[in-house]
Amino acid sequence: MKLHGYYRSSTSYRLRIALELKGLAFENVPVNLLESAQKDAAFTSRNPFASVPMLEADGRDRAQSMALIEWLDEAYPAKPLLPADIEARYTARELAYAIATELHAPLNLPVLKYLKEEYGKSPGEIGEWYRHWLARTLVPVEQRLEQLGTGDFLFDAPGLFETVLVPQLYNARRFEYDLSASPRMTRIEAACLALEPFRRAHPDNQNDNPQRETS
Incomplete structure (x- = not known):
């Protein structure tokens, strides 16, 4: 997995926490928001939201942190982030x-x-x-x-x-x-x-x- 994000972005931070809690290995790929790197054509061609985080996983680029967290819980059910009840x-x-x-x-x-x-x-x-x-x-x-x-x-x-x-x-x-x-x-x-x-x-x-x- 590759996590494209920015160190101080709260949405990137929450994805890092989710991945760490689930024990999933990932590479952190910096996207400098202060330099508008998320708006580069190379990035938006993969993520039209022009936002971080973006997660490369299972041959697909995925965006939107809350959807990503719930996807992680469904795709990797060990160490769930949501309770059973x-x-x-x-x-x-x-x-x-x-x-x-x-x-x-x-x-x-x-x-x-x-x-x-x-x-x-x-x-x-x-x-x-x-x-x-x-x-x-x-x-x-x-x-x-x-x-x-x-x-x-x-x-x-x-x-x-x-x-x-x-x-x-x-x-x-x-x-x-x-x-x-x-x-x-x-x-x-x-x-x-x-x-x-x-x-x-x-x-x-x-x-x-x-x-x-x-x-």
Whole structure:
């Protein structure tokens, strides 16, 4: 398998976590979003969405991270990311898709660049935008976790929800979002980051992280 992605992309990060949790070997192929490499003709001829991640697997190029994660679970059923119980699967999807569908669209790089270039928004104003939309979704996610009485993970081990949550909290910290009122989420995050699959998937440990290359 080859995973075409960007070290700081939350969607690429969630795919790395999913692959690591399932114990699937893959090659990380950098796509520099800051240089618009995802828009190159050679890339868009394979992935018309012009987005990352793109996964080369079983003779096909696949895009869209959430569809990819569920495909991985179906194609490689060992070490499932979704629980067997139908209600537990629903809960995992409810929380994961709340983050993936409500936050990715208003907070991805093209939107932030558009705010800057077309509307002249300052870094401070863009940060306010980012934190506003984070709160709109992360506050109710925290409330749902409290209702469920979660501990270190949503269920007994990390799965679909954690693959989506951890990258989003990584980006939340980059934009100085206050997580002090999110003890359930941060407890899950800490428990995940103590595990080797999450450490290997972390942006700090990717071959296209410029700080890693120069350290």
